[in-house]
Amino acid sequence: MRCLRCGNEDPKFFAYDQGVWYCRRCVRFNRLDVGAVVSPPVLSRRTIHEKPELAFGLTSAQKAASAQALRYLQAKKDVFLYAATGAGKTELCYESICAYLSQGKKVGFAIARRQVVLEIAARLRQVFPRLRIVEVCQGHTTQLDGDLIVCTIHQLYRYPQTFDLLILDELDAFPYAGSDLLRAFVDQACAGEKLCLSATMDPGLEEDIRQKRVEIVTLFERPHGKPLVVPDVWRVPLWLQWILTIGYCGRFTREGKQTLVFVPRKKDARIMAMVLRGYGARYIHAACNDKDEVMEAFRQRKFSVLVTTTLLERGITIPGVQVVVFHGDHPVFNAASLIQIFGRVGRKFDDPYGKGVCLCARTNEAIRSCVSTIEWMNRCARSALSPNE
Numbered sequence: 026m027r028c029l030r031c032g033n034e035d036p037k038f039f040a041y042d043q044g045v046w047y048c049r050r051c052v053r054f055n056r057l058d059v060g061a062v063v064s065p066p067v068l069s070r071r072t073i074h075e076k077p078e079l080a081f082g083l084t085s086a087q088k089a090a091s092a093q094a095l096r097y098l099q100a101k102k103d104v105f106l107y108a109a110t111g112a113g114k115t116e117l118c119y120e121s122i123c124a125y126l127s128q129g130k131k132v133g134f135a136i137a138r139r140q141v142v143l144e145i146a147a148r149l150r151q152v153f154p155r156l157r158i159v160e161v162c163q164g165h166t167t168q169l170d171g172d173l174i175v176c177t178i179h180q181l182y183r184y185p186q187t188f189d190l191l192i193l194d195e196l197d198a199f200p201y202a203g204s205d206l207l208r209a210f211v212d213q214a215c216a217g218e219k220l221c222l223s224a225t226m227d228p229g230l231e232e233d234i235r236q237k238r239v240e241i242v243t244l245f246e247r248p249h250g251k252p253l254v255v256p257d258v259w260r261v262p263l264w265l266q267w268i269l270t271i272g273y274c275g276r277f278t279r280e281g282k283q284t285l286v287f288v289p290r291k292k293d294a295r296i297m298a299m300v301l302r303g304y305g306a307r308y309i310h311a312a313c314n315d316k317d318e319v320m321e322a323f324r325q326r327k328f329s330v331l332v333t334t335t336l337l338e339r340g341i342t343i344p345g346v347q348v349v350v351f352h353g354d355h356p357v358f359n360a361a362s363l364i365q366i367f368g369r370v371g372r373k374f375d376d377p378y379g380k381g382v383c384l385c386a387r388t389n390e391a392i393r394s395c396v397s398t399i400e401w402m403n404r405c406a407r408s409a410l411s412p413n414e
Contacts, residue, residue: 030054030063030182031209050206054182063185063213068170072129077119077152081248081374087113090244091120094220097240098190099124103219105234108244109253109402110224110368111342115148117244118192121220126156126172130189133214134175137198139163140316141340145194146175181210189217195339197227197361224368225361225398246406249377253399253406254370256350256363256381258388263352266384270351271301273382277347278304278329282379284347286332287366289355297332297351306330309337338365345376353392354385360394367399 027034028048038050039059046059057063083091090106097104098121108114118134125132134149136142139162146160159171161180169183176184178193178201191214193201201207211219221230221239233239247253259269270286277284286301288294291310298308305328309319316336323331324343331337335357348370350358358366363383370379383392 026059028057028059029061030057030185030213031206032212033209051182054179065186066169066184068131068184068187069172070129070131071172073126073156073172075123075126075153075156077116077123078154079116079119079152083113083116084246084248084250086244086246087117087248090242091117094118094242095121095124097242098218098220101218103221103233103239105221105223105227105230105239105241106244107226107241108222108224109247109406110365111247111253111372112224112244113248114194114222114224115145118220118222119152121190122153122173122192125190128189130217131187132173132190132192133181133184133188134173134192134194135178135181135211135214136175136194136340137178137196137201138336138340139177140320140336141194142175142177143317144340144342149173149175178207178210181207181214184214186213186216188215190220191215191217192220192222194222195365196221196230197223197225198339198365202227202229225364243405245402247372247377249374251371251377252403254367254379254381255396255399255403256348256367256383258353258383258385258392258396260385260388263386266351266386267300269382269384270297270349273347273349273380274301274304274306274330277380282329282345282347283323283326283343284330284349285337285343285369286330287338287348287350287358288332288334289352289357291334293351294332294334301330301332304328304330306332308332310334311336335362335366337369338362341369342372343369344373345379346370347379348381350381350383350385352385353383354387354389358391360391360398363391363395364398367395 031051033050142162157171161176294308298306367381
Protein backbone atom coordinates (compact mmCIF):
# COMPACT_ATOMS: atom_id res chain seq x y z
CA MET A 26 0.00 0.00 0.00
CA ARG A 27 1.11 3.55 -0.70
CA CYS A 28 -0.52 6.88 0.15
CA LEU A 29 -0.69 9.00 -2.98
CA ARG A 30 -0.57 12.24 -0.96
CA CYS A 31 2.29 11.77 1.52
CA GLY A 32 4.04 8.75 -0.01
CA ASN A 33 3.64 6.63 3.15
CA GLU A 34 4.34 2.91 2.65
CA ASP A 35 4.78 1.93 6.30
CA PRO A 36 2.03 -0.58 7.26
CA LYS A 37 1.81 0.74 10.81
CA PHE A 38 0.51 4.08 9.47
CA PHE A 39 -2.44 2.54 7.65
CA ALA A 40 -5.82 1.78 9.22
CA TYR A 41 -8.80 -0.31 8.09
CA ASP A 42 -12.32 1.11 8.29
CA GLN A 43 -15.44 -0.57 6.93
CA GLY A 44 -13.70 -2.30 4.08
CA VAL A 45 -11.36 0.58 3.19
CA TRP A 46 -7.74 1.20 4.07
CA TYR A 47 -6.65 4.80 4.68
CA CYS A 48 -3.44 6.60 5.61
CA ARG A 49 -3.07 7.70 9.22
CA ARG A 50 0.15 9.64 8.72
CA CYS A 51 -1.62 12.51 6.93
CA VAL A 52 -5.19 11.95 8.14
CA ARG A 53 -5.23 15.28 10.00
CA PHE A 54 -5.10 16.95 6.59
CA ASN A 55 -8.37 15.19 5.61
CA ARG A 56 -8.69 11.45 5.25
CA LEU A 57 -7.35 9.90 2.06
CA ASP A 58 -8.21 6.29 1.23
CA VAL A 59 -5.58 4.02 -0.26
CA GLY A 60 -5.72 4.18 -4.04
CA ALA A 61 -7.57 7.50 -4.09
CA VAL A 62 -6.07 9.92 -6.59
CA VAL A 63 -5.09 13.37 -5.36
CA SER A 64 -6.32 15.72 -8.07
CA PRO A 65 -4.79 19.18 -8.59
CA PRO A 66 -7.12 22.00 -7.53
CA VAL A 67 -8.83 24.10 -10.19
CA LEU A 68 -6.95 27.39 -9.98
CA SER A 69 -6.82 30.43 -12.21
CA ARG A 70 -3.88 30.85 -14.54
CA ARG A 71 -3.21 34.02 -16.47
CA THR A 72 -0.28 35.54 -18.26
CA ILE A 73 0.91 38.52 -16.23
CA HIS A 74 3.56 41.00 -17.28
CA GLU A 75 4.48 42.71 -14.02
CA LYS A 76 7.51 44.46 -12.59
CA PRO A 77 8.25 44.98 -8.91
CA GLU A 78 7.82 48.49 -7.54
CA LEU A 79 10.88 48.85 -5.33
CA ALA A 80 11.60 51.69 -2.92
CA PHE A 81 15.31 51.12 -3.59
CA GLY A 82 16.98 49.51 -6.58
CA LEU A 83 18.86 46.26 -6.19
CA THR A 84 22.61 46.44 -5.68
CA SER A 85 24.91 45.04 -8.35
CA ALA A 86 25.56 41.98 -6.18
CA GLN A 87 21.82 41.41 -5.74
CA LYS A 88 21.19 41.78 -9.47
CA ALA A 89 23.91 39.26 -10.26
CA ALA A 90 22.56 36.72 -7.76
CA SER A 91 18.99 37.23 -8.97
CA ALA A 92 19.96 36.75 -12.62
CA GLN A 93 22.04 33.66 -11.85
CA ALA A 94 19.17 32.04 -9.94
CA LEU A 95 16.78 32.65 -12.84
CA ARG A 96 19.26 31.19 -15.36
CA TYR A 97 19.46 27.97 -13.36
CA LEU A 98 15.66 27.79 -12.99
CA GLN A 99 15.17 28.33 -16.71
CA ALA A 100 17.56 25.42 -17.27
CA LYS A 101 15.12 23.31 -15.22
CA LYS A 102 17.43 23.11 -12.22
CA ASP A 103 16.42 23.52 -8.59
CA VAL A 104 18.32 26.33 -6.83
CA PHE A 105 19.50 26.94 -3.27
CA LEU A 106 19.96 30.64 -2.57
CA TYR A 107 22.38 30.84 0.36
CA ALA A 108 22.26 34.45 1.49
CA ALA A 109 23.11 36.21 4.73
CA THR A 110 20.32 37.51 6.93
CA GLY A 111 19.28 40.92 5.65
CA ALA A 112 20.89 40.35 2.24
CA GLY A 113 17.47 40.54 0.57
CA LYS A 114 16.51 36.91 -0.11
CA THR A 115 12.90 37.86 -0.84
CA GLU A 116 13.97 40.61 -3.23
CA LEU A 117 16.18 38.15 -5.09
CA CYS A 118 13.06 36.13 -5.98
CA TYR A 119 11.23 38.97 -7.74
CA GLU A 120 12.89 38.49 -11.14
CA SER A 121 12.09 34.77 -11.14
CA ILE A 122 8.51 35.39 -9.99
CA CYS A 123 7.95 37.86 -12.86
CA ALA A 124 9.52 35.52 -15.41
CA TYR A 125 7.25 32.61 -14.47
CA LEU A 126 4.10 34.76 -14.26
CA SER A 127 4.84 36.20 -17.73
CA GLN A 128 4.61 32.65 -19.08
CA GLY A 129 1.24 32.00 -17.43
CA LYS A 130 2.79 29.74 -14.81
CA LYS A 131 1.74 29.28 -11.19
CA VAL A 132 4.03 30.52 -8.41
CA GLY A 133 3.89 29.55 -4.75
CA PHE A 134 5.85 30.86 -1.77
CA ALA A 135 5.96 28.32 1.08
CA ILE A 136 7.23 29.23 4.55
CA ALA A 137 7.63 27.20 7.73
CA ARG A 138 5.91 29.63 10.11
CA ARG A 139 2.56 31.39 10.02
CA GLN A 140 3.86 34.72 11.33
CA VAL A 141 6.37 34.95 8.49
CA VAL A 142 3.68 34.06 5.92
CA LEU A 143 1.72 37.15 6.97
CA GLU A 144 4.81 39.38 6.84
CA ILE A 145 5.99 38.14 3.43
CA ALA A 146 2.49 38.48 1.95
CA ALA A 147 2.29 42.08 3.18
CA ARG A 148 5.71 42.87 1.68
CA LEU A 149 4.77 41.30 -1.65
CA ARG A 150 1.57 43.37 -1.83
CA GLN A 151 3.64 46.53 -1.52
CA VAL A 152 6.00 45.43 -4.29
CA PHE A 153 3.33 43.95 -6.60
CA PRO A 154 0.24 46.10 -5.91
CA ARG A 155 -1.61 44.86 -9.02
CA LEU A 156 -1.21 41.15 -8.28
CA ARG A 157 -3.79 39.09 -6.43
CA ILE A 158 -1.70 37.85 -3.50
CA VAL A 159 -3.30 35.46 -1.03
CA GLU A 160 -1.91 34.09 2.22
CA VAL A 161 -3.00 30.59 3.23
CA CYS A 162 -2.32 29.64 6.83
CA GLN A 163 -4.13 29.20 10.14
CA GLY A 164 -6.98 31.70 10.20
CA HIS A 165 -6.62 32.42 6.47
CA THR A 166 -8.01 29.43 4.55
CA THR A 167 -11.22 30.76 2.96
CA GLN A 168 -9.45 32.15 -0.11
CA LEU A 169 -7.07 29.66 -1.70
CA ASP A 170 -6.38 31.07 -5.16
CA GLY A 171 -4.41 34.07 -6.35
CA ASP A 172 -1.74 35.15 -8.80
CA LEU A 173 0.80 34.48 -6.07
CA ILE A 174 0.03 32.08 -3.21
CA VAL A 175 1.94 32.51 0.06
CA CYS A 176 1.34 29.66 2.49
CA THR A 177 2.74 27.63 5.33
CA ILE A 178 4.34 24.37 4.24
CA HIS A 179 1.54 22.47 5.99
CA GLN A 180 -0.98 24.02 3.61
CA LEU A 181 0.78 22.64 0.54
CA TYR A 182 -1.34 19.49 0.87
CA ARG A 183 -4.10 21.57 -0.76
CA TYR A 184 -2.00 22.12 -3.93
CA PRO A 185 -0.87 18.81 -5.49
CA GLN A 186 1.04 19.29 -8.77
CA THR A 187 0.22 22.99 -8.77
CA PHE A 188 3.32 25.18 -8.73
CA ASP A 189 5.62 25.62 -11.70
CA LEU A 190 7.87 27.60 -9.37
CA LEU A 191 7.79 26.79 -5.65
CA ILE A 192 9.83 29.16 -3.50
CA LEU A 193 10.70 27.40 -0.25
CA ASP A 194 11.82 29.85 2.43
CA GLU A 195 13.94 28.80 5.43
CA LEU A 196 13.88 25.13 4.47
CA ASP A 197 16.16 24.21 7.40
CA ALA A 198 13.69 25.56 9.98
CA PHE A 199 11.26 23.75 12.26
CA PRO A 200 8.83 22.14 11.48
CA TYR A 201 9.96 21.40 7.90
CA ALA A 202 13.46 20.23 8.79
CA GLY A 203 13.43 16.52 9.45
CA SER A 204 9.75 16.02 8.54
CA ASP A 205 9.24 13.36 5.88
CA LEU A 206 5.55 14.28 5.75
CA LEU A 207 6.17 17.93 4.91
CA ARG A 208 8.88 17.02 2.41
CA ALA A 209 6.32 14.82 0.67
CA PHE A 210 3.87 17.76 0.55
CA VAL A 211 6.59 19.96 -1.01
CA ASP A 212 7.56 17.38 -3.62
CA GLN A 213 3.94 16.76 -4.57
CA ALA A 214 3.03 20.47 -4.78
CA CYS A 215 5.99 21.32 -7.03
CA ALA A 216 5.30 20.54 -10.69
CA GLY A 217 8.36 22.45 -11.90
CA GLU A 218 11.36 23.97 -10.13
CA LYS A 219 12.16 24.78 -6.51
CA LEU A 220 13.92 27.94 -5.36
CA CYS A 221 15.11 27.30 -1.80
CA LEU A 222 16.15 30.19 0.45
CA SER A 223 18.06 30.31 3.72
CA ALA A 224 20.77 32.15 5.60
CA THR A 225 22.01 28.85 7.01
CA MET A 226 23.17 25.80 5.11
CA ASP A 227 20.68 22.95 5.03
CA PRO A 228 22.54 19.66 5.67
CA GLY A 229 19.96 17.83 3.57
CA LEU A 230 20.97 19.80 0.48
CA GLU A 231 24.75 19.50 0.78
CA GLU A 232 24.98 16.21 -1.11
CA ASP A 233 22.54 17.41 -3.79
CA ILE A 234 24.70 20.51 -4.27
CA ARG A 235 27.89 18.44 -4.52
CA GLN A 236 26.26 16.18 -7.10
CA LYS A 237 24.92 19.24 -9.02
CA ARG A 238 21.33 18.09 -8.58
CA VAL A 239 20.78 21.48 -6.96
CA GLU A 240 22.64 24.64 -7.98
CA ILE A 241 23.81 27.09 -5.34
CA VAL A 242 23.81 30.90 -5.53
CA THR A 243 25.45 32.84 -2.69
CA LEU A 244 25.15 36.40 -1.42
CA PHE A 245 26.67 37.44 1.90
CA GLU A 246 26.66 41.21 1.40
CA ARG A 247 23.80 43.27 2.80
CA PRO A 248 22.47 46.06 0.54
CA HIS A 249 23.89 48.80 2.80
CA GLY A 250 27.35 47.23 2.48
CA LYS A 251 27.96 47.08 6.25
CA PRO A 252 29.06 43.82 7.91
CA LEU A 253 26.74 41.46 9.73
CA VAL A 254 26.52 42.15 13.44
CA VAL A 255 28.75 39.75 15.39
CA PRO A 256 27.21 39.15 18.83
CA ASP A 257 28.93 39.93 22.10
CA VAL A 258 29.10 36.69 24.10
CA TRP A 259 28.91 37.01 27.89
CA ARG A 260 29.78 33.84 29.81
CA VAL A 261 28.18 34.42 33.21
CA PRO A 262 26.05 32.51 35.76
CA LEU A 263 22.31 32.31 35.13
CA TRP A 264 21.44 34.73 37.96
CA LEU A 265 23.72 37.36 36.44
CA GLN A 266 22.10 36.84 33.03
CA TRP A 267 18.82 38.14 34.49
CA ILE A 268 20.57 41.29 35.73
CA LEU A 269 22.39 41.85 32.44
CA THR A 270 19.16 41.39 30.48
CA ILE A 271 17.46 44.06 32.59
CA GLY A 272 20.47 46.33 32.18
CA TYR A 273 20.65 45.98 28.40
CA CYS A 274 16.92 46.54 27.98
CA GLY A 275 17.16 49.68 30.08
CA ARG A 276 20.13 50.95 28.08
CA PHE A 277 18.48 50.29 24.72
CA THR A 278 15.21 51.87 25.84
CA ARG A 279 17.02 55.02 26.97
CA GLU A 280 18.67 55.15 23.54
CA GLY A 281 15.23 55.03 21.92
CA LYS A 282 15.74 51.49 20.62
CA GLN A 283 13.40 48.51 20.69
CA THR A 284 14.66 45.16 21.99
CA LEU A 285 13.87 41.56 21.18
CA VAL A 286 14.71 39.29 24.12
CA PHE A 287 14.91 35.64 23.06
CA VAL A 288 14.32 32.96 25.69
CA PRO A 289 14.36 29.17 25.28
CA ARG A 290 10.96 28.20 26.73
CA LYS A 291 7.39 29.48 26.91
CA LYS A 292 7.46 29.74 30.70
CA ASP A 293 10.68 31.77 30.46
CA ALA A 294 8.85 34.25 28.21
CA ARG A 295 6.11 34.85 30.78
CA ILE A 296 8.56 35.26 33.65
CA MET A 297 10.96 37.48 31.68
CA ALA A 298 8.14 39.78 30.56
CA MET A 299 7.10 40.13 34.21
CA VAL A 300 10.66 40.96 35.24
CA LEU A 301 10.87 43.56 32.46
CA ARG A 302 7.41 45.04 33.06
CA GLY A 303 9.06 48.33 34.02
CA TYR A 304 9.84 48.74 30.31
CA GLY A 305 6.32 47.80 29.28
CA ALA A 306 7.53 44.41 28.06
CA ARG A 307 5.13 41.95 26.46
CA TYR A 308 5.74 38.37 25.38
CA ILE A 309 4.88 36.12 22.47
CA HIS A 310 5.21 32.40 21.72
CA ALA A 311 3.53 29.85 19.49
CA ALA A 312 0.65 29.16 21.90
CA CYS A 313 -0.35 32.81 22.32
CA ASN A 314 -3.74 33.71 20.86
CA ASP A 315 -2.86 37.38 20.39
CA LYS A 316 0.34 36.96 18.35
CA ASP A 317 -0.79 39.19 15.49
CA GLU A 318 -1.97 41.98 17.80
CA VAL A 319 1.22 41.95 19.88
CA MET A 320 3.44 42.02 16.78
CA GLU A 321 1.49 44.88 15.24
CA ALA A 322 1.73 46.90 18.46
CA PHE A 323 5.49 46.29 18.59
CA ARG A 324 5.87 47.40 14.97
CA GLN A 325 4.01 50.58 15.82
CA ARG A 326 6.47 51.14 18.70
CA LYS A 327 3.74 51.06 21.34
CA PHE A 328 6.17 49.29 23.67
CA SER A 329 9.94 48.87 23.61
CA VAL A 330 10.69 45.31 24.76
CA LEU A 331 9.27 42.11 23.28
CA VAL A 332 10.16 38.77 24.87
CA THR A 333 9.91 35.83 22.48
CA THR A 334 10.82 32.22 21.96
CA THR A 335 12.40 31.09 18.70
CA LEU A 336 9.01 31.83 17.10
CA LEU A 337 10.49 35.10 15.79
CA GLU A 338 13.98 33.90 14.91
CA ARG A 339 13.37 34.10 11.14
CA GLY A 340 11.70 36.29 8.54
CA ILE A 341 10.87 39.21 10.83
CA THR A 342 12.25 42.69 10.18
CA ILE A 343 11.90 45.38 12.86
CA PRO A 344 13.75 48.61 12.02
CA GLY A 345 16.50 49.44 14.51
CA VAL A 346 15.86 46.49 16.81
CA GLN A 347 18.49 45.22 19.26
CA VAL A 348 18.71 41.56 20.34
CA VAL A 349 19.46 39.86 23.66
CA VAL A 350 19.56 36.06 23.90
CA PHE A 351 18.98 34.80 27.44
CA HIS A 352 20.34 31.35 28.40
CA GLY A 353 21.97 31.11 24.97
CA ASP A 354 23.57 27.73 25.74
CA HIS A 355 20.14 26.07 26.11
CA PRO A 356 19.77 23.15 23.60
CA VAL A 357 16.85 24.87 21.85
CA PHE A 358 19.30 27.43 20.45
CA ASN A 359 21.33 25.65 17.77
CA ALA A 360 23.85 27.38 15.51
CA ALA A 361 21.32 28.00 12.74
CA SER A 362 18.76 29.57 15.07
CA LEU A 363 21.38 31.83 16.68
CA ILE A 364 22.60 33.01 13.27
CA GLN A 365 19.02 33.84 12.34
CA ILE A 366 18.32 35.55 15.66
CA PHE A 367 21.30 37.89 15.48
CA GLY A 368 20.44 38.50 11.85
CA ARG A 369 17.48 40.59 13.07
CA VAL A 370 19.98 43.36 13.95
CA GLY A 371 21.36 45.99 11.58
CA ARG A 372 19.17 45.28 8.58
CA LYS A 373 18.21 48.85 7.66
CA PHE A 374 20.14 51.47 5.67
CA ASP A 375 19.62 54.13 8.32
CA ASP A 376 20.65 51.83 11.20
CA PRO A 377 23.07 49.22 9.81
CA TYR A 378 24.95 48.31 12.99
CA GLY A 379 23.01 47.70 16.21
CA LYS A 380 23.81 45.36 19.06
CA GLY A 381 23.48 41.61 19.57
CA VAL A 382 24.18 40.03 22.97
CA CYS A 383 24.39 36.33 23.82
CA LEU A 384 24.21 35.52 27.53
CA CYS A 385 25.30 32.01 28.49
CA ALA A 386 26.80 29.97 31.32
CA ARG A 387 29.18 28.33 28.84
CA THR A 388 30.14 28.80 25.22
CA ASN A 389 28.98 25.61 23.53
CA GLU A 390 29.50 24.46 19.94
CA ALA A 391 26.32 26.19 18.74
CA ILE A 392 27.47 29.59 20.01
CA ARG A 393 31.00 29.15 18.67
CA SER A 394 29.67 28.03 15.29
CA CYS A 395 27.27 30.99 15.15
CA VAL A 396 30.06 33.51 15.77
CA SER A 397 32.54 31.87 13.39
CA THR A 398 29.94 31.55 10.60
CA ILE A 399 28.94 35.21 10.85
CA GLU A 400 32.61 36.24 10.80
CA TRP A 401 33.19 33.96 7.77
CA MET A 402 30.25 35.52 5.91
CA ASN A 403 31.68 38.97 6.60
CA ARG A 404 35.02 37.87 5.15
CA CYS A 405 33.25 36.43 2.10
CA ALA A 406 31.37 39.68 1.59
CA ARG A 407 34.58 41.69 1.77
CA SER A 408 36.56 39.51 -0.61
CA ALA A 409 33.75 37.98 -2.74
CA LEU A 410 34.89 34.45 -1.89
CA SER A 411 32.75 31.49 -2.87
CA PRO A 412 31.45 29.31 0.03
CA ASN A 413 33.88 26.55 -0.94
CA GLU A 414 36.95 28.72 -0.60
